[in-house]
Amino acid sequence: xxxxxxxxxxxxxxxxxxTAFAASHGANPAVTARKSHMQLNQFNxxxxxxxxxxxxxxxxxxxxxxxxxxxxxxxxxxxxxWAPGTSADDLPGETRALPALWGDGSKAGEIAGSLSEAVMAxxxxxxxxxxxxxxxxxxxGQACTACHKDYRQPQ
Amino acid sequence: MLRVLVILAGLGxxxxxxxxxxxxxxxxxxxxxxxxxxxxTRGETVYWAAGCASCHAEPESSDKLVLAGGHRFxxxxxxxxxxxxxxxxxAGIGEWSLAEFASAVKRGTSxxxxxxxxxxxxxxxxxxxxxxxxxxxxxxxxxxxxxxxxEGHEIGFPFNIRLTLGGWKLLFANxxxxxxxxxxxxxxxxxxxEALAHCAECHTPRNALGALDxxxxxxxxxxxxxxxxxxxxxxxxxxxxxxDIAYYLETGFTPDFDSTGGEMAAVVENMGHLTAEDxxxxxxxxxxxxx
Numbered sequence: 001x002x003x004x005x006x007x008x009x010x011x012x013x014x015x016x017x018x019t020a021f022a023a024s025h026g027a028n029p030a031v032t033a034r035k036s037h038m039q040l041n042q043f044n045x046x047x048x049x050x051x052x053x054x055x056x057x058x059x060x061x062x063x064x065x066x067x068x069x070x071x072x073x074x075x076x077x078x079x080x081x082w083a084p085g086t087s088a089d090d091l092p093g094e095t096r097a098l099p100a101l102w103g104d105g106s107k108a109g110e111i112a113g114s115l116s117e118a119v120m121a122x123x124x125x126x127x128x129x130x131x132x133x134x135x136x137x138x139x140x141g142q143a144c145t146a147c148h149k150d151y152r153q154p155q
Numbered sequence: 156m157l158r159v160l161v162i163l164a165g166l167g168x169x170x171x172x173x174x175x176x177x178x179x180x181x182x183x184x185x186x187x188x189x190x191x192x193x194x195x196t197r198g199e200t201v202y203w204a205a206g207c208a209s210c211h212a213e214p215e216s217s218d219k220l221v222l223a224g225g226h227r228f229x230x231x232x233x234x235x236x237x238x239x240x241x242x243x244x245x246a247g248i249g250e251w252s253l254a255e256f257a258s259a260v261k262r263g264t265s266x267x268x269x270x271x272x273x274x275x276x277x278x279x280x281x282x283x284x285x286x287x288x289x290x291x292x293x294x295x296x297x298x299x300x301x302x303x304x305x306e307g308h309e310i311g312f313p314f315n316i317r318l319t320l321g322g323w324k325l326l327f328a329n330x331x332x333x334x335x336x337x338x339x340x341x342x343x344x345x346x347x348x349e350a351l352a353h354c355a356e357c358h359t360p361r362n363a364l365g366a367l368d369x370x371x372x373x374x375x376x377x378x379x380x381x382x383x384x385x386x387x388x389x390x391x392x393x394x395x396x397x398x399d400i401a402y403y404l405e406t407g408f409t410p411d412f413d414s415t416g417g418e419m420a421a422v423v424e425n426m427g428h429l430t431a432e433d434x435x436x437x438x439x440x441x442x443x444x445x446x
Contacts, residue, residue: 042411043412053398141407145407148415149421152416152417155386
């Protein structure tokens with residue numbers, strides 16, 4: 001009879017582990033990776049926009065650090081994240097990336113290039129005061145929007 | 156028996172005649188606009204607020220002042236193709252009078268007396284002031300002409316019978332405001348949202364006949380341009396502050412620093428041309444929504 005509680009405990013534990021495993025492994029890893037990358041972009045941009053907007057006080061060191069991170073992120077190879085067969089059509093509910101991103105005439109590469117240029121320009125001036133930093137944020141935003149406009153479906 | 160049939164037929168014909176008369180395309184009177192002198196500077200604000208270029212500029216062109224048309228809208232009723240509305244006298248609308256332009260924008264009626272499909276948001280523009288229509292028309296005259304020939308819509312039966320649109324207009328196109336406006340700022344915001352920017356055309360769900368369900372105003376809806384959903388703007392679903400909304404309309408960044416995308420990217424581009432006060436007025440209206 002002693003074995004029943006042990007059996008129950010083991011069963012419950014396995015069930016929990018199984019659920020957790022499914023939750024972490026059910027998602028396509030490429031999709032998880034690119035969402036993580038976007039989140040890091042968002043976090044670093046968030047600090048800069050909060051300063052530009054006046055929600056938090058401008059801090060030259062913090063602004064430079066965030067801009068530096070954005071440059072580092074833009075230099076990572078994203079090849080593996082955007083594997084073919086991982087569009088919203090292939091993985092509905094998991095990703096909002098439209099098939100056109102992989103299609104003929106996709107401008108994604110070009111837009112990534114302009115993002116890279118924009119964050120480098122931002123990095124040059126992020127420590128030079130709030131106005132200089134805020135002005136350099138404009139082209140960064142335009143690059144984000146350019147890609148999201150054509151290659152991401154609404155919610 | 157024959158008499159009954161004759162009476163019934165007579166009644167049927169009378170009902171049909173009354174129906175056709177009630178639902179005939181409405182042309183606005185030339186005299187109503189005769190004294191109006193449009194102002195091109197104010198007209199430019201109306202132009203961006205009303206989002207003319209988002210549909211009528213060429214899809215691949217970055218020049219948002221050439222209204223050459225060609226943007227295709229796939230819907231469950233068929234595919235609509237935006238026409239050339241540049242000032243070209245042949246391919247565009249250069250020959251129109253102000254009253255004809257106003258009839259198109261505010262009543263959805265062509266100069267030839269035909270109903271337009273409500274994919275052209277005249278059910279929102281019906282609330283535009285005559286002064287704004289005149290200003291917009293004056294601004295239109297300053298735009299470059301394009302000789303691109305408009306193609307027809309690709310609409311199947313029975314939606315290709317434009318006559319039935321008269322009934323649709325009678326039921327759904329009127330100039331009542333949907334929401335109350337308690338302050339002058341909200342009133343300006345309401346004018347921008349409900350009349351010019353026609354936000355509800357995407358953010359409000361539609362009924363079976365394709366009309367906006369005002370009972371679920373700004374409650375979010377399926378994306379008319381493809382997959383996904385257009386988000387709700389009501390306070391239970393969107394907890395952004397007025398400042399957040401105004402900032403988003405200016406820069407395209409959400410409070411959690413995601414960027415705008417899809418069709419909304421073009422809207423944000425338009426909203427960037429408005430004054431900060433107008434963007435705040437829109438934000439005031441949105442934060443005062445219910446639901």
